[in-house]
Amino acid sequence: MSKSSINIGLIQMSSSSVVEDNLNKAEMLIKQSVSEGAEMVVLPETFALMEKYNGQKLDFVETHRQGPIQSWMQRVARENEVALVGGTIAIQSSNAKRPFARCYVWDSQGELITHYDKIHMFDVAVKEDEVYSESDNTLAGDETKTFDYHGIKFGLSVCYDLRFPELYRKYQAQSVDVILAPSAFTKKTGEVHWQLLLQARAVENLCFVAASNQTGLHDNKRKTYGHSMLIGPWGDVLGALGDEEGYINHTLDIEQIDTIKKRFPVHTHRRL
Template identity: 35%
Template sequence: MSLRVGLIQTRTPATHAAALAHVAPLVREAIGQGAQFVLTPECTNVVQKDRAKLLPALTSLEDDPVVNGLRAIAAETGTWIDVGSALVTRPDGDGRAANRQVVIDPAGAIVATYDKLHMFDVDLPTGETARESAAYQPGDAAVVVDTPLAKFGLSICYDMRFPALHRALALAGATVLTVPAAFTRPTGEAHWEVLLRARAIETGSFVMAAAQGGFHEDGRGTWGRSIVVGPWGEIIAQLDHDEPGVLMADLDLPSALSARAAIPALQNARPFAGP
């Protein structure tokens, strides 16, 4: 069984209206090329690094204009669309948002969501700091979406550095892992491809990584280089730039099971005592 997928690489603007105008034509282009499942990047609905500007501009998932615009395209075209992530408000009112992946079925209904589990919080020797958790409430559950196309395991950007999450997704039956991202340029150049290939090899899974790319209105620089990796670690398709565009790939889904049979690491792992 072959699955034709489309990955959307964007340079998302700083407002919802501009973001929808940017991503919608690319999604339609992928569908026009036969995509049965379309994945967009992290922060598909807005990129704004100034939290004082970002947080007041966000809406609930139900009211987000970019998500609703993509739901309309899914229903119009009968296509599965995975919004790699939308930054949305949360109902508990603690002031932080959610970085949320949203899977939309061909009827335009939201059938699954996943909130990014791992927050990038760091104090660098240079004195620079980053506190993703100051703006976003992390999720607390892994998510596998069982569709008529395949079982998809959801993760977002920094999650790719945590092998245990992707192992859990594979053990739960996922054969395709979605890893939408807005990877920084220095870490992207150093780690992007090797981490994604490692997650594919470790789990015997396809990995789809749709990315933000280039320099955004808010001054942020992202790596681009969207990529699809096969379960043997082979690169199936890849963009070699950071410009907006569409990456198409055909996934031979049974090859994931063949890879897992050849190297049964998921089954061979054993518990062990700590050092």
């Protein structure tokens, strides 16, 4: 049975290198979002740990379906009766020094729905003194992931994935209604590309985009952009935060997608 709407809450954090502090803050924001009607909440990328130094996350790597952060996500989803999209955490791979950056999705009973391993690695020089090499300590995933929740189809992605439209074309071909994009988008690139990319992914695939972001100055001295956003299939900004920590809720009218597709059936006009 399909559902015509869902209230999604985006959690925006300035995560630190102290896991316990981050989880306490996230739980507080989740509870506030749920108290205002959120049926699903999305945490940002690296919500539980923003590394102070490269390799710190190796002290917190968990195995699939076992570990304190996964147990925390499961408990919080169950206790708050909300679907929880768990940003990313480090999960053991075949390479001991390169865990996956994995996004878990839990239902409102605390049951695991699915997980997605970030595919595209952020290996760039944002500026001369701000260089990232994510692939040095993270193993890339190679599978797209969709899931159905209350009759709505979701597609999973993370941060840097937003720059690769072919990923989202796969989701469009599967009639995804909502793209989820937990992120830790840098301040420098966010100022020029964040909203642009979110709107492009929504418009070209005629779907909603829900993107929660990290924000502010972290204790590793790096800055993230904030401005978590919900975008409609016509490219309209349905809700957005600034650079403060907090949350934003918005009810997505899923039937809007069919309305647009009927009068503007661009998805049927592809030739290449």
